[in-house]
Amino acid sequence: MITYHKFQLPNGLRVIVHEEPENPMATLNVLYDVGARDENEAKTGFAHLFEHLMFEGSINVADYDEGVHLAGGQCNAFTSSDMTNYYITLPAHNIESAFWLESDRMLSLAFDPEALAVQKGVVVEEFKETQLNQPYGDAFAHLKAMSYQVHPYKWEVIGKEISHIENAQLDDVRSFFFRHYRPNRAILSVAGGVKTDQIKQLAEKWFGSIEPGETYNRQLPQEPPQTEFRAKTIEADVPVDAIYLAFHCCARTDADYHATELLAEILSGGSSGRLFRRLVKENTLFSSLNAYCYGHFDNDLFYIEGKLSHGITFEQAETAIWQQLDELKTELVSGIELQKVVNKVESSIVFAETSLWEKAFMLAFYELLGNIDDVNDELSKYEAVTAADLQRIAQAIFTQQNCSAVYYQSRQAQPDAA
Secondary structure (H helix, E strand, C coil): CCCCEEEECCCCCEEEEEECCCCCEEEEEEEECCCHHHCECCECCHHHHHHHHCCCCECCCCCHHHHHHHCCCEEEEEECCCCEEEEEEEEHHHHHHHHHHHHHHHHCECCCHHHHHHHHHHHHHHHHHHHHCCCCCCHHHHHHHHHCCCCHHHCCCCCCCHHHHHCCCHHHHHHHHHHHCCHHHEEEEEEECCCHHHHHHHHHHHHCCCCCCCCCCCCCCCCCCCCCCEEEEEEECCCCCEEEEEEEECCCCCCCHHHHHHHHHHHHCHHHCHHHHHHHHHCCCEEEEEEEECCCCCCEEEEEEEEECCCCCHHHHHHHHHHHHHHHHHCCCCHHHHHHHHHHHHHHHHHHCCCHHHHHHHHHHHHHHCCHHHHHCHHHHHHCCCHHHHHHHHHHHCCHHHEEEEEEEECCCCHHHC
């Protein structure tokens, strides 16, 4: 049970406090309601670029990291298609340092041309390393581009094209910042050895004078149902042949999300998952095989990816996967198997609640999703899933016309590769 207090500043900043009086540490988390889905298709990768720029100095603080380290803290950040998150964990008695640092970043970045040039270079190299030079690194770029025709999920968080980052101008960056990184687009959560009255005073002192941004509602194009199987074969210098499948599934806020995630656990939940047990261990068709969904805020994709064993054809591999999926559509999962995956999810939830940062983040996350009380209700939603729910969802999403596939054909594995 994560207890909390919540209030909102006049500029729209939502603040959430979780008190742990005996904890000598505290985490300040700032969750911005902006991700890659908010980008212009001609200028992608900006949300991820800001994950880097936010550490390159703000209007009154030249060196953010130095301020964090002097306060005895650690910081980090991540960007997704739906949100951008920053946090600092430090001794609770230094919590005001975190307020100072984060409020100055929200007030305004330094927008230094040299810093922009440096971070553009860093992101470009990251793009090359993760998308272009890493085996199978562009798999999801291909899958998303095939699966999504109109929704902005069709590009990766790091960007659709490397040129979008290379050509980013200071005015583009400044405009993106003042549209999205505003108090009314943010949720500030604090967890640890703090008091709510103390946090309210600090929030008003450091964030209260920051002007809110424009008020706008997202009007993203909704992806129409996929009505045909889409496939692409890529010859590449990868170690072994590989197959990637993507099926459209529900959004994170949908009532079927928890059952969909449990389907992924049944297929790929460690050594007892059906795909590993049957197709990796017993039949040795694959050297590795996994299934998962990310829980995006809009309609998501359910992924299955596997590396083929030597001598196995794509037809053999894909037929074996479909046999497992068809079984979920025709036979009810046993009560024992369902309870096993629910227990695993329960363990991950309980373990997450031992982390101060996880508690701060989860409070902000569920507030952003629309109902903060769900932070304490998640387990009951997994426990409410029935075998019939799993079968119904499997029947809905595991169809040929709802599937996109990428086949990596290894040049290295071909007999004449030498």
